[in-house]
Amino acid sequence: MPTDKPLADTPPAAQGPLAGLRVLEMGSTVAGPFCGRLLADFGAEVVKIEDPAGDPVRTMGKRFHGKSLYAASIFRNKALLALDLRQTRGREVARALALQADIVIENFRPGSMESWGLGYEALSAVHPGLVMVRISGFGQDGPYSQRAGYGVIGEALSGLRHLTGDPDRPPARVAVSMTDYITGLYAAFGATMAIFARTRTGRGQVVDAALYESAFSFMEPWIPAFEKTGFVANRCGSRLPESTPNNLYSTQDGQFIHITAMGDAVFRRLAQAMAQPGLADDPRFARATDRSAHADEIDDLIARWTRSHPLVHLEQVLERAAVPAMRIFTIADIFADPHYRARGTIVHAPDEDLGTVAMAQVAPRLSETPGEVRHAGRHLGQDSRRVLQQWLSMDPATLDALQREGVVMDAASRGDAQEEIS
Secondary structure: OOOOOOOOOOOOOOOOOOOOOEEOOOOOOOEEEEEEHHHOOOOOEEEEEEOOOOOOOOOOOEEEOOOHHHHHOOOOOOEEEEOOEEEEEHHHHHHHHHOOEEEEEEEEOOOOHOOOOOOOOHHHHOOOOOOOEEEEOOOOOOOOOOOOOOHHHHHHHHHHHOOOOOOOOOOOOOOOOHHHHHHHHHHHHHHHHHHHHHHHHOOOOOEEEEHHHHHHHOOOOOHHHHHHHOOOOOOOOOOOOOOOOOEEEEEEOEEEEEEEEOOOHHHHHHHHHHOHHHHOOOOOOOHHHHHHHHHHHHHHHHHHHHHOOOHHHHHHHHOOOOOOEEOOOOHHHHOOHHHHHOOOEEEEEEOOEEEEEEEEEEOOOOOOOOOOOOOOOOOOOOOOOHHHHHOOOOHHHHHOOOOOOOOOEEEHHHHOOOOOOO
């Protein structure tokens, strides 16, 4: 049980709608840690079990003064426990922690938890209220379940990758771990639904979040289209098919602006802004379905117009006409943007090494029980002793023995005050 007296180096207390929930995160890289981060942002007490060698995410992204900036963000609001699950004693400690948790998040290959005695059936027999979130490439069963998979591998299977990029080039990808984030979001949604269901039934359950299925769900418009018509969707570049106009257009000064005017009323306003009101009455363009049937023609007309004006002029004209349009922002543009600043969309999380680290504000925003960013991701093993004392009431002698055996590691025992993986 938690101690009544706060221990040294204790992070700020969490508020939010999930305050009071205990989450044990055993996932690594992106999908599992993102799921845990979402729950932590909204107040859950999240303890991340990390291999003493460090989560691979600490080697991803950019570094500053030897510190992983990616880890500073995705590990925010969590307590970090370095525990060697390859050792029997390490798995025993993990089991004891899981039995104190409301939610366990794991993203090992299906069957791994069972082989360690940490499967849902074994744990729920003792702790029937436990919710286990299981993130994997291909799901907990099926012929592909034992394949190794990262987010982009699931994305390839899902069909989403086939739709990404230009039609005359190989499939492209977004320069972030998109499918891992999609799956982590679904996993957190599933976890909160399972906790809500537990209030009625008293029992937990398994949340099976597969990377490929999460990405496949974003194929929504093309699933019935293939089943009923045999249509195979393909890459369309910056255009959104069957939603016209909805495309990226170049400007006189070599910039780009995306214009979305697929609704009939919006298209009429666009035609007025272009000083070509007759386009809205042209039988090729009068209705949304007509415009989609003549997408190349309408895109060519809009492109001629945008190429004759500089970006700033186009933005002003389209804003006055209430036509949705936006230039393509870089991250540098975002940091300088007044709207981001006014809404506090970038927050500066306290960090004991760097002072603060910029990261995305908690989303979505709740009016009465909002989430918050309390601190940046901490050092590998920084909270090991505190967590084991609070969750398992371990005495100092037992903690010292576990450290000597290499089962548990804390930041001080490593003699590394700056970063976990250099």
